[in-house]
Amino acid sequence: MYAQPSDQLKELIFGGVRHETFWALRDVSLTVNEGDKVGIVGPNGAGKSTLLKVVAGTMRATGGRVATHGRISSLLSMVPAWNEEETGIENIRFNLMLQGIEPRRIPDMIEDITEFTELGPFLFNPVKTYSTGMGARLSFGIATATEPDILIVDEVLGTGDGYFAWKAMKRMEEFCARGRAMILVSHSMSAIQSMCNRAIWMQTGEKRMDGEVNEVIAAYELDFRRSEDESLRTRHASTRASVTDAVVGELTDETRVRLRITSQTGAPLFSSHYVSEIGIRLGEGERVTIPFDLLDGSDEAVPAVLDVLNSEWARLHERDGRVCRVLTRLPGRNGGGQFVARLPAGSEGQSQAIEVDFTVQSEDQREALKVEVLDMSTGSWTPLVAGSSRKDGRWTQLRFHRELAKPDAEAAERVMKEVALASLPDAEILSVNVRARNAQVTSVKEREPFDIEVRVMFHRSPELVDVGIKLTRMDGTYAFWQSSGQVGANIERPEGEKAFSFRFDPNVLGAGEYFVNAHVTNGWKFPENYPYSELYARKINAAMFRIVPEFNGVDHGVLNQRVKVDIS
Structure with a gap:
C-alpha cells in the first residue's frame, strides 16, 4: 500500500522501499477433514474472508501451502460470475459450465435450482433487475446444486429474507449430514453453533483459538463483551488503583521479567505506533531480538515473547521494508505493548541490569513512549531510564536501561501474593x-x-x-x-x-x-x-x-403460555 500514487512511481524509478505491506493472514495453519463443519469467527478485518479465498483458490497465498482434495463450491460474494444483461437461466447455465458440469446434467440441475430459489418467472429476466436478496438466492442455489465435497460459505445470506435463510440452513444441514466438509464464516453466533462442530477464532490475521464450537464461541463472545464493557462503562475503582494487570499473575514469576511499552504520560495511547526490532538484554546475557509472531510464552525454549493476546499489540505490518507490530489503543486489553523475557539460568533472585531498545514510527509525534518493568520487589510498574535516541529517516531508535534491585525474599513472596490477589476480580x-x-x-x-x-x-x-x-x-x-x-x-x-x-x-x-x-x-x-x-x-x-416439548411434534414457539380464550 502506497501513501500516495507518486510513491509507486518513485519506487519504480529510483528504487528503495516506499510502500507498506499489510498482512491479511500470517502463520495460519489448519486441517479440515471429511465431515468437519468448521465455523470461522472474528471481528471485521480479522482475515476470515481472505482465508476462505485462499482455500477456495480465488486468491494465491504469499507463502505457505494449501492442499485440497475434492470438488470445491464456494459462495464468497453475492455474484459468482454474472453477466447482468443475461437472464437468470443463462447465468445458471454459464456458472455450471464454469464448474465443469457435463452438459447433459445441466437441465436437471437448472430445474433443481429453480425449485430451490423459488424465483419463478424472474429467472427469465436479466440479472441486472434482481434485488440483492434475489441475487443471494440464485448464488446460493448454484453453489449448493453441484454436490461439492467442500462447501465454503462467507457471510452472504444475511441479505436474504428469513424464509430463505431458513431454507439455506436446512440445505447446509442436509449437505453436512452426507459427510461433506463445510467452512462457514458468519457473524451470527447462533448460525455457527447450530451448523458447526468446530470453530476457529481469527484475530489480526492470526489464529487465536481452534476447538469445540461452544467453547470457542464462549471465549470469543466474552472477549468482545469485555471490549464493549470498557468502552461503555467506567473501570471499577479498585481495578483502576491496582498496580498490576490480571495477566501479570498468570505469566510472571521469579524466572521471568515483564515489561511494557506505553505512553510517557501514563495515559491511554491515543496514537498508532509502528514498533520494529525490539531487543532486550538482561544482566551479562546476550541481546535477544523479540519475535513478532504469536508464540507460546510458557515454552521454555522461547527466551522472550510479545504478549500479543492480552496487551495492546495489534496487527503485523511491513512498513518501509521493516517488519513491525502496531501498538495502539485496544479496549479490553491490558495497557501498553507488553512482553516477557526469561531470566538467564541461575540469576533468579539477583540484581539485574535491563537494557531495551526498539525502533518506532509514530502516526502522531506528540505522543512519546517509555518502557516500564514490573518490579517484583514492590509490585509496581517502574520506568526505565531513557538513553540515546537515533533518527533513521522516518524511524527513531530508542534505548532504555535500568538496574533492577535484587528483591528481598520475603518481600518478593509478599508481592507475588499481592499480585495474585490483585489479579482476582472483585x-x-x-x-x-x-x-x-x-x-x-x-x-x-x-x-x-x-x-x-x-x-x-x-x-x-x-x-x-x-x-x-x-x-x-x-x-x-x-x-x-x-x-x-x-x-x-x-x-x-x-x-x-x-x-x-x-x-x-x-x-x-x-x-x-x-x-x-x-x-x-x-x-x-x-x-x-x-x-x-x-x-x-x-x-x-x-x-x-x-x-x-409438552406434546411431541407441537411447537409453541418461544413462549408456551396458556391465554384466556373468549367465544362470542
Whole structure:
C-alpha cells in the first residue's frame, strides 16, 4: 500500500522501499477433514474472508501451502460470475459450465435450482433487475446444486429474507449430514453453533483459538463483551488503583521479567505506533531480538515473547521494508505493548541490569513512549531510564536501561501474593446450574418449574451488587433477561460465596435448547445506572439446557403460555 500514487512511481524509478505491506493472514495453519463443519469467527478485518479465498483458490497465498482434495463450491460474494444483461437461466447455465458440469446434467440441475430459489418467472429476466436478496438466492442455489465435497460459505445470506435463510440452513444441514466438509464464516453466533462442530477464532490475521464450537464461541463472545464493557462503562475503582494487570499473575514469576511499552504520560495511547526490532538484554546475557509472531510464552525454549493476546499489540505490518507490530489503543486489553523475557539460568533472585531498545514510527509525534518493568520487589510498574535516541529517516531508535534491585525474599513472596490477589476480580462467577426436582439437570419439560442458580465468589466487597441472567435459544432467539435487583434482590457489601437462584415458576418457555449467560454488576437502578457503570464479572454460555416439548411434534414457539380464550 502506497501513501500516495507518486510513491509507486518513485519506487519504480529510483528504487528503495516506499510502500507498506499489510498482512491479511500470517502463520495460519489448519486441517479440515471429511465431515468437519468448521465455523470461522472474528471481528471485521480479522482475515476470515481472505482465508476462505485462499482455500477456495480465488486468491494465491504469499507463502505457505494449501492442499485440497475434492470438488470445491464456494459462495464468497453475492455474484459468482454474472453477466447482468443475461437472464437468470443463462447465468445458471454459464456458472455450471464454469464448474465443469457435463452438459447433459445441466437441465436437471437448472430445474433443481429453480425449485430451490423459488424465483419463478424472474429467472427469465436479466440479472441486472434482481434485488440483492434475489441475487443471494440464485448464488446460493448454484453453489449448493453441484454436490461439492467442500462447501465454503462467507457471510452472504444475511441479505436474504428469513424464509430463505431458513431454507439455506436446512440445505447446509442436509449437505453436512452426507459427510461433506463445510467452512462457514458468519457473524451470527447462533448460525455457527447450530451448523458447526468446530470453530476457529481469527484475530489480526492470526489464529487465536481452534476447538469445540461452544467453547470457542464462549471465549470469543466474552472477549468482545469485555471490549464493549470498557468502552461503555467506567473501570471499577479498585481495578483502576491496582498496580498490576490480571495477566501479570498468570505469566510472571521469579524466572521471568515483564515489561511494557506505553505512553510517557501514563495515559491511554491515543496514537498508532509502528514498533520494529525490539531487543532486550538482561544482566551479562546476550541481546535477544523479540519475535513478532504469536508464540507460546510458557515454552521454555522461547527466551522472550510479545504478549500479543492480552496487551495492546495489534496487527503485523511491513512498513518501509521493516517488519513491525502496531501498538495502539485496544479496549479490553491490558495497557501498553507488553512482553516477557526469561531470566538467564541461575540469576533468579539477583540484581539485574535491563537494557531495551526498539525502533518506532509514530502516526502522531506528540505522543512519546517509555518502557516500564514490573518490579517484583514492590509490585509496581517502574520506568526505565531513557538513553540515546537515533533518527533513521522516518524511524527513531530508542534505548532504555535500568538496574533492577535484587528483591528481598520475603518481600518478593509478599508481592507475588499481592499480585495474585490483585489479579482476582472483585467478583467471580463460580458456576451456573439448572435445577429441577431437587437435582441439577440438563433438561426439563415444558411448563415444569425449574431454577437457574448462579454461584458467585466475592474476593472484595463492592458497595452494591446485582446479578443477572440472559437466555438465548440455540437458533439465536433472545428469550429472556432479568437482574436480581429488578425484584428487590440487590445485595449490599457481599462477602465470600453467595448463591442467586432465579425461579421459573410458572415455566412459560417453549421447547428448544437454551444458553445461559450471567453477569455481576453494581446494582440495578433504572435509568440512573443502566447501562451499568461497573461490571464485575461476566460468563458467556455458562450453562446449556433443553426444554422438552409438552406434546411431541407441537411447537409453541418461544413462549408456551396458556391465554384466556373468549367465544362470542
